Amino acid sequence: xxxMSDWVELNIGPHHPxxxxxxxxxxxVEGEMVRxxxxxxxxxxxxxxxxxxxxxxxxNIIYFDRMDYVGAPGMEVGYLEAAEKxxxxxxxxxxxxxxxxMAELSRIASHLIWLAAFGLELGMLTPFFYCFDLRExxxxxxxxxxxxxxxxxxxxxGGVYQDFNEKITDEVEKFVQDAPKKVEEINxxxxxxxxxxxxxxxxxxxxxxxxxxxxxxxxxxxxxxVEYDVRKAEPYLAYSKVNFxxxxxTKGDNLARYLVRIEEIRQSIKIIxxxxxxxxxxxxxxxxxxxxxxxxxxxxxEVYARTESSKGEFGVYIVGDGGxxxxxxxxxxxSLRNLSVMRELGxxxxxxxxxxxxxxxxxxxxxxxx
Amino acid sequence: MMExxxxxxxxxxxxxxxxxxxxxxxxxxxxxxxxxxIHLSLITGVDRKDFIExxxxxxxxxxxxxxxxxxxxxxxxxxxVTSLWKSADWEERExxxxxxxxxxxxxxxxxxxxxxxxxxxxxxxxxxxxxxxYINVDEEGEDYATFDPGDGW
Numbered sequence: 087x088x089x090m091s092d093w094v095e096l097n098i099g100p101h102h103p104x105x106x107x108x109x110x111x112x113x114x115v116e117g118e119m120v121r122x123x124x125x126x127x128x129x130x131x132x133x134x135x136x137x138x139x140x141x142x143x144x145x146n147i148i149y150f151d152r153m154d155y156v157g158a159p160g161m162e163v164g165y166l167e168a169a170e171k172x173x174x175x176x177x178x179x180x181x182x183x184x185x186x187x188m189a190e191l192s193r194i195a196s197h198l199i200w201l202a203a204f205g206l207e208l209g210m211l212t213p214f215f216y217c218f219d220l221r222e223x224x225x226x227x228x229x230x231x232x233x234x235x236x237x238x239x240x241x242x243x244g245g246v247y248q249d250f251n252e253k254i255t256d257e258v259e260k261f262v263q264d265a266p267k268k269v270e271e272i273n274x275x276x277x278x279x280x281x282x283x284x285x286x287x288x289x290x291x292x293x294x295x296x297x298x299x300x301x302x303x304x305x306x307x308x309x310x311x312v313e314y315d316v317r318k319a320e321p322y323l324a325y326s327k328v329n330f331x332x333x334x335x336t337k338g339d340n341l342a343r344y345l346v347r348i349e350e351i352r353q354s355i356k357i358i359x360x361x362x363x364x365x366x367x368x369x370x371x372x373x374x375x376x377x378x379x380x381x382x383x384x385x386x387x388e389v390y391a392r393t394e395s396s397k398g399e400f401g402v403y404i405v406g407d408g409g410x411x412x413x414x415x416x417x418x419x420x421s422l423r424n425l426s427v428m429r430e431l432g433x434x435x436x437x438x439x440x441x442x443x444x445x446x447x448x449x450x451x452x453x454x455x456x
Numbered sequence: 457m458m459e460x461x462x463x464x465x466x467x468x469x470x471x472x473x474x475x476x477x478x479x480x481x482x483x484x485x486x487x488x489x490x491x492x493x494i495h496l497s498l499i500t501g502v503d504r505k506d507f508i509e510x511x512x513x514x515x516x517x518x519x520x521x522x523x524x525x526x527x528x529x530x531x532x533x534x535x536x537v538t539s540l541w542k543s544a545d546w547e548e549r550e551x552x553x554x555x556x557x558x559x560x561x562x563x564x565x566x567x568x569x570x571x572x573x574x575x576x577x578x579x580x581x582x583x584x585x586x587x588x589x590y591i592n593v594d595e596e597g598e599d600y601a602t603f604d605p606g607d608g609w
Contacts, residue, residue, distance in 0.1 A: 097597065128569035128599075133554070136578050171469060298494055301543030312517060314495075319520050387468045390513055390524065392497070401513070403500050414579075416500040418513075426546045455569060 093121060098440075100129050108451050109425075113432070113440070120440050123432030125425055130455035138415040143169055144243050144380040146412070151237040153417070153453040157196030157396045159188040159228075161453075162241040167322055168391035168402040169243060172412075173383045175375045180368045181245040186324040187258060187361045188231070188240060189393075190354040194265070195224045196396035196450075197351050201272065204344075204445040208285060213275045220268045223261050230254050243380060245371025255362060262359040266352070273348050286340035290431050290443035293338065300430070301423040304398025306447060309346045310338040316394040328360045343446040384408055397421045397448060421447075422454045460507075460528045472523040478510075481527050482535050485512065489540055492516040493523065496537075499547040501555035503581045508557055510534050529557070536561040554579040571599040 093114045100110040108129035114122040134149040141149075150165040151158040163185055170176055177185070202217035225235045231254055232240040232247060240247050250258075276282050292302070297310045307314055315332045317325040333349035335342035375383065385406030392401045398420025407413040424447045431443050462475050476484045493514035502509040507530045515522040527534065536559035537544045546568060548559040553567040556577030566572060571591055576583050588604040 131569040133569075133578050135554070136583075139579075299542045301496055301541065301547075314517055320522075389468055390471075390498070390522075391469075392522075399497065401498050403498060403511070403513070405502055414500070414502045416498065418498045422546065423543055426543065 092116060096437075100126075108455075109444075109449065111428075111432075111440075111444075113437070115437065118436050118438075120432055120435050120437055123428055123440070125428055127422075127425070127451075128455055130451045132456065134456045135415050135417060138412055140411065142381045142410055143173060143383055143385060143412060144375075146415070147242065148237070148239055151239055153419070153456060154196065154395060154397065154400075154421075154450050155236055155452045156199045156450060157192035158236060158238045159185075159192040159240055160196070160393070160395045161400070162238070163189045163323065164391070164393040164395060164400040165402050166241055166243060167393055168389045168404045169385070169412075171389045171391060172385040172387060172404050172406050173243065175244040175372055175383060177245045177372055178369050179366050180249075181370050181372075183324050183361050183365045184246050184250055184370065185241055186328075187250075187358055187365075188238075188246075189323065190357045190361070191224050191227060191258075191261075193396045194351055194354050195221050195228075197347055197354075198224075200347070200448045201276075204448075205276070207441055207445040208282060210275070210279070210282070213272055216268070216272045216275065220265060220272070223257070223264070227254060227257050227261065230257060242371070242375070243383065244375025245369075249370040250365070255365070258358065258362050262355060262362065265355050269348070269351055269355070276344065283341065285439075285442055286344060286446075289340045289439050290435070290446065291337070291339045292427065292431060296430055297338075297427065300427040302398070302427050303420050303423065304394075304396075305343055305346045305350065306424050306427070307398070308332065308334045309342040311336040314399075316392045316399055320392060322391070322393055324361065324364075325357075327364070328357050330354075330357050340442055340446045347448075381410060384410055385412065392418075395420060397450065397453065398424060417456060419453045419456065421449045421451075425449055425454060467524065471521070473526055474523065475526045478527045478529055478534055481525070482537060482540070484525060485514075485537055486540055488514055488523070488525070492518045496541040496543050496547070497522065499537075499544065499551055501551045501557045501579070503555060503579060504528075505581055506530070508532055508555065510551075510557060512537075532556055533558045533560055535559070538562055553577070556580055571601045574601045575603050 096113045096115045098111040100108045110126040112124040113120045138146045147162050150161040154161045198217040198221040202214040205213035228238050232238040292310050294310045297307050313334050330353045333346045386408040388405045390403040401418030403416040404412050405414040465473050467473050493516045495515040497513040497515050500511045507528045510527050512525040549568040551557050589601045591601050
């Protein structure tokens, strides 16, 4: 039995590269074993919720871009699901399908950057280049559609910023054809590596009940055996019209979370390939929300809309008071809940395992600190 | 000012909204939890100037539906639900930090994002945006804020 005084308090972060930005972990270590972990957050806090209260409904989209900056269109969709219900302005059919494609592309882009960083954390440099190569083809589509690589600001109230032209649809089709082979290639780099398996199998097991207690969602919850995906539970956009499956696992360890995510990439490619075939003709924005009218849109009442972002259940709660600006905006950040469970997962593990567990949780600090 | 009436109503998107007095909050939520609403999605505090509205969004995996529970407080105090959900720990700390709701019975009610000596709660409607506060780091590595009343932005 070691007395409390023999513990060493070790600060991991806030500038350690493996902490995905600006997370600080106060770890109490005893030799190589981590006994307790307390995450300290807030280094990237900008209070986007307050900023939203002082801006027009249509301008708030940019703050959501800056939340999950590796998959920005997915965040825009999350905000617009709530804002459009509140304002009563809905996008036409073509815009819905375009948004579905963009949301799924952003999911793949986000998963790939996670995969690249996760490889680096475990000391694998090669997958990094493969992931960024595939991600580049998605960013090319983003640039073509919105003019920007990361913070797209593509979706707008009542539609999208500009139509999918032939060049974009061609590039999406090309991506759908090329991607499955590349994903398998990347997967084989991980899964055929003995060190990768031994460092992840049976490490960081998250119990189903603990996950629910902590409000964990997304791949972490699905890897622990709960089949919960907002795209199926409460279909939004065009998800009820496409075929896809929700990957789950009952193991709950790092490897299960990895496998769930790889399967999610495959399913997303499946959704994109169906969506691009079903993409209907027609207008791409609602004339009610044309540019001159946009700042005059007024919202009253309250709406809570949930979407499945790349990290988990992303909820946006907007309260309106009949004005042109929201009265209160509240964001449910999935990464924040996934991080809070680190207090359970980080108990009695090796320091090296802590890094790999942190890797599989996939944190983006723009979204946690907001 | 409208008087708060406990009861049940339907929201804009058709979901159930249960309104309770804050004395009955914990018992209502624990009853709902035993009925299958085991996923606490979100806790929100809305500053309505005269009072603060606290909204709880719950989800049931079995029934596949979500409901909201609403309560109001006139003195910024609400009973804590950390005994029911562990995720309420950080959610309540966040709402304490930004809206200034004191959750009675919370084991560790500290600010989540801002330094402990930050003046005011930013999401309150009467929060003065003109005051400038800088965040510094002391020798121990802990953050602290310095307050500078002035023109600001």
